[in-house]
Amino acid sequence: MITLKNCRLIPELTEDYDDVMADILLDGKVIREINAPGTGTKGETVMDLEGKTVMPGLFDLHMHFNFDTVNVYELRARGESQALLNGISYGYQYLRNGYTTVRDCGCMYYLGVYLRDAYASGLLMGPRVITAGACNSPSAMGNSAFGPVYKEFNGPHEAWEVARTDIAAGADFVKYMVTGAVMNKGGDPGAMICTREELHVLSDVAKSLNTYVAAHCHGKEGIMACAEEEIGTIEHASYIDDECIEALLAHGNVTAVIPTLSVAYSMARNITGNTPDFMRERSLDVMENIRQNMAKAYRAGVRMGWGSDADRDTFSLQPGLEFKARREFMDLSNVELLRQATIDSARIVHLDSQVGTVKVGKLADLICVDGNPDQDISAMYRLPAYVWKEGKLFV
Numbered sequence: 001m002i003t004l005k006n007c008r009l010i011p012e013l014t015e016d017y018d019d020v021m022a023d024i025l026l027d028g029k030v031i032r033e034i035n036a037p038g039t040g041t042k043g044e045t046v047m048d049l050e051g052k053t054v055m056p057g058l059f060d061l062h063m064h065f066n067f068d069t070v071n072v073y074e075l076r077a078r079g080e081s082q083a084l085l086n087g088i089s090y091g092y093q094y095l096r097n098g099y100t101t102v103r104d105c106g107c108m109y110y111l112g113v114y115l116r117d118a119y120a121s122g123l124l125m126g127p128r129v130i131t132a133g134a135c136n137s138p139s140a141m142g143n144s145a146f147g148p149v150y151k152e153f154n155g156p157h158e159a160w161e162v163a164r165t166d167i168a169a170g171a172d173f174v175k176y177m178v179t180g181a182v183m184n185k186g187g188d189p190g191a192m193i194c195t196r197e198e199l200h201v202l203s204d205v206a207k208s209l210n211t212y213v214a215a216h217c218h219g220k221e222g223i224m225a226c227a228e229e230e231i232g233t234i235e236h237a238s239y240i241d242d243e244c245i246e247a248l249l250a251h252g253n254v255t256a257v258i259p260t261l262s263v264a265y266s267m268a269r270n271i272t273g274n275t276p277d278f279m280r281e282r283s284l285d286v287m288e289n290i291r292q293n294m295a296k297a298y299r300a301g302v303r304m305g306w307g308s309d310a311d312r313d314t315f316s317l318q319p320g321l322e323f324k325a326r327r328e329f330m331d332l333s334n335v336e337l338l339r340q341a342t343i344d345s346a347r348i349v350h351l352d353s354q355v356g357t358v359k360v361g362k363l364a365d366l367i368c369v370d371g372n373p374d375q376d377i378s379a380m381y382r383l384p385a386y387v388w389k390e391g392k393l394f395v
């Protein structure tokens, strides 16, 4: 057992314990006790955290193990072994950056399935993984640039097959490209590229397999279709507006929205210094709509998770970019940002009974942050001082 002494807790991210300061007892994978400082030091190992903030590990509900470079065209040349090595390395970085749970929204060679299982079995150290198979897409210009990250299919019959094949291969959910992509030169991010029937059938099959479709959607028409079809999650939702918000709420709020501000923000600001011009222009337009409408959706009660879609260069340069982007473009409070990145996201992927808050009995997925992020969110722009996944200290 390990005692984490003198932890500073954030009340909005802590359950069943009222004080700000605490000693936390970790027993194997779980949080066994949370006690007033000085009263619960039963662990064989004691770490004095000297008043630093201890909070739940972060979630990224929209990442890609394959996007370890901003030059996605490199992906085409990548073989299976290389893709796996890069994925392992990127997973390592995710955990280092404080992300204890990630959702891969489309990868080549069912990479996410292998990484998920290797991390879960203890073969490798990495975040908890929830994964799609490939980015399934109707045939569309530009898809081929991404190599095997994309899998094209057309028509309802192929939709049946694609969904069943992904789940049979071990994927947790089905990714589908409903509108064009910002990073895809041939695509119009606003336009729908599938038919309503294809979307309906894919979702229907996913539901029959007790899972859901994560729908890549930038444009309004796609968001509306996904709300009406009660799709599991809408990724990006860049051009969400009042009508979309109304449709999401009218359908019982079953569809969660996963904005990914990091990728658009980094492209709009050219953080890596090598963003192609067409991506910059599109990203500026996307960010403007996000400024106008994304916070409005959150305030209206749309369920909203934490995503980034970031490439590794950006993630290395600015580990807290999603916090920075949402602060600037959504104007959320520090606590709202922190809850979106933890418990709100845990709920969306149905892991809130196990992780997402600091609570006795939950898994010890924790990070220790130097500073008080609930008072100054810039504490999240730096790497955490320590990261534990299921009670095991990673750094």
Ligand SMILES: [Zn+2]
Pocket (backbone or CB within 6 Å): 062, 063, 064, 105, 309
């Ligand atoms: Zn993505």
